[in-house]
Amino acid sequence: MPAATTTETISIVSQSTVSVAPLVLLSVCDHYGRAQKGSKNRAVGVLLGQNIGDGRLVRVTNSFAVPFEEDEKDPSVWFLDHDYVESMSDMFKKVNAREKLIGWYHSGPKLRASDLQINELFKRYTPNPLLVIVDVDLQGVGVPTDAYFAVEEIKDDGTTTTKTFVHTPSIIEAEEAEEIGVEHLLRDIRDVAQGTLSARINAQLKSLQGMHHRLGGIAAYLDKVLDGELQPNHSILGHLQDVFNLLPNLSTPTDIDVEGEGSYGESNELARAMSVKTNDQLMAIYLSGLIRAIIAFHDLIDNKIMNRQLAEENDKDKDGKKEGTEEGEKKKDGDSKEKDADKASSSKTEKK
Numbered sequence: 001m002p003a004a005t006t007t008e009t010i011s012i013v014s015q016s017t018v019s020v021a022p023l024v025l026l027s028v029c030d031h032y033g034r035a036q037k038g039s040k041n042r043a044v045g046v047l048l049g050q051n052i053g054d055g056r057l058v059r060v061t062n063s064f065a066v067p068f069e070e071d072e073k074d075p076s077v078w079f080l081d082h083d084y085v086e087s088m089s090d091m092f093k094k095v096n097a098r099e100k101l102i103g104w105y106h107s108g109p110k111l112r113a114s115d116l117q118i119n120e121l122f123k124r125y126t127p128n129p130l131l132v133i134v135d136v137d138l139q140g141v142g143v144p145t146d147a148y149f150a151v152e153e154i155k156d157d158g159t160t161t162t163k164t165f166v167h168t169p170s171i172i173e174a175e176e177a178e179e180i181g182v183e184h185l186l187r188d189i190r191d192v193a194q195g196t197l198s199a200r201i202n203a204q205l206k207s208l209q210g211m212h213h214r215l216g217g218i219a220a221y222l223d224k225v226l227d228g229e230l231q232p233n234h235s236i237l238g239h240l241q242d243v244f245n246l247l248p249n250l251s252t253p254t255d256i257d258v259e260g261e262g263s264y265g266e267s268n269e270l271a272r273a274m275s276v277k278t279n280d281q282l283m284a285i286y287l288s289g290l291i292r293a294i295i296a297f298h299d300l301i302d303n304k305i306m307n308r309q310l311a312e313e314n315d316k317d318k319d320g321k322k323e324g325t326e327e328g329e330k331k332k333d334g335d336s337k338e339k340d341a342d343k344a345s346s347s348k349t350e351k352k
Contacts, residue, residue: 018058018147018170020132022178024105025144028134031065032107043107044068044118046085047132048092048099058130058147058168061175062099064088075113080121089125103130109137111148116163119150131165142210145170197288 024047032043048062066085070078089101104122106115115131122129131148138144148165218240224230248270 016056016058016149016168018060018130018132018145018168019173020060020145020147020170021062022172022174024060024063024132025134025172027063027065028105028107029136032136035065036107040072041070042068042112043136044080045105046089046101047103047105047130048089049102050098050100051102058102060102060130060132062092062096063105064092066104070114076117078114078118080118082121082124085125101125103132105132105134107136108133108146109135111165115165116150130168132170142213143170143172145172197285201285 028043028045031045036043043065045063045065047060048064049058049060051058066088067081068079085101092099101122103126104118111133119129119131128149131150133146133148135144135146147168147170149168150163151166152161153164154161221230221236222240225232
């Protein structure tokens with residue numbers, strides 16, 4: 001990917017996509033847990049992968065940790081063992097020649113002042129290194145990675161250009177072998193009793209929570225721009241305008257008068273149609289949940305009735321056995337009495 005020196009190149013970089021393999025996330029979390037957990041220091045390492053389609057898709061498939069130290073008081077003082085980077089990259093080339101050094105990562109969770117200097121160091125190995133920040137302690141819902149490319153930003157006032165990071169969309173994408181392994185693991189974790197409807201609702205809930213988090217970040221950025229804390233970035237504002245233009249206009253006029261001015265009433269047709277469609281879907285969900293609850297109650301009642309019948313049958317069997325034993329004992333007593341009477345009568349006849 002060529003070095004970005006114009007706004008057109010910045011837009012091309014922002015349109016690129018970074019695909020991160022789950023193995024990379026596991027390696028980063030393991031590196032942070034072994035080396036830097038419990039401290040304020042961050043874990044730094046090297047990313048391996050390949051550029052596909054002239055840099056439009058950057059595939060990150062592997063990574064390895066790098067010895068890194070920095071001063072907590074002075075962020076400009078840091079040390080990265082580049083000899084270790086060269087030796088490890090040579091060994092990885094022997095294992096898989098297609099995986100090339102494409103950038104570096106750190107555990108963030110945000111950009112720091114020394115990131116541009118470290119990025120300049122990695123230009124020894126790749127012309128435009130990729131920076132991926134992995135949030136090892138993700139609190140909300142969303143993708144735990146943020147990808148950046150360093151570009152030269154041209155200011156509108158004609159002053160000297162400065163280097164800055166441009167955010168690039170990132171996704172978590174697994175290969176076929178990784179997907180099979182994850183599916184085998186999820187078979188033991190997934191609740192078999194959970195239906196597909198509840199799974200879809202949970203997925204939509206997580207998606208809405210992630211969107212709410214992103215919208216909160218956009219609102220916070222716009223508030224800072226309005227308050228003068230941040231300078232307006234026309235590229236970001238242009239993307240936001242494109243997003244707003246794609247949203248459906250729910251305040252379309254219902255009636256157009258003669259002069260061409262629309263009456264924006266509360267009962268417009270589009271909003272009513274969307275509300276009716278949503279209510280129909282919610283009614284179907286409600287009825288399905290109600291039917292499932294009634295069937296569950298019916299099965300519970302049948303189970304209790306069956307248990308009661310079994311208990312009554314067991315009680316009857318126990319009573320029948322007790323009566324049989326009592327009759328047997330009575331017969332034995334009667335037989336013994338008859339024998340005693342016979343013995344007594346025979347003894348009397350012998351005496352006579």
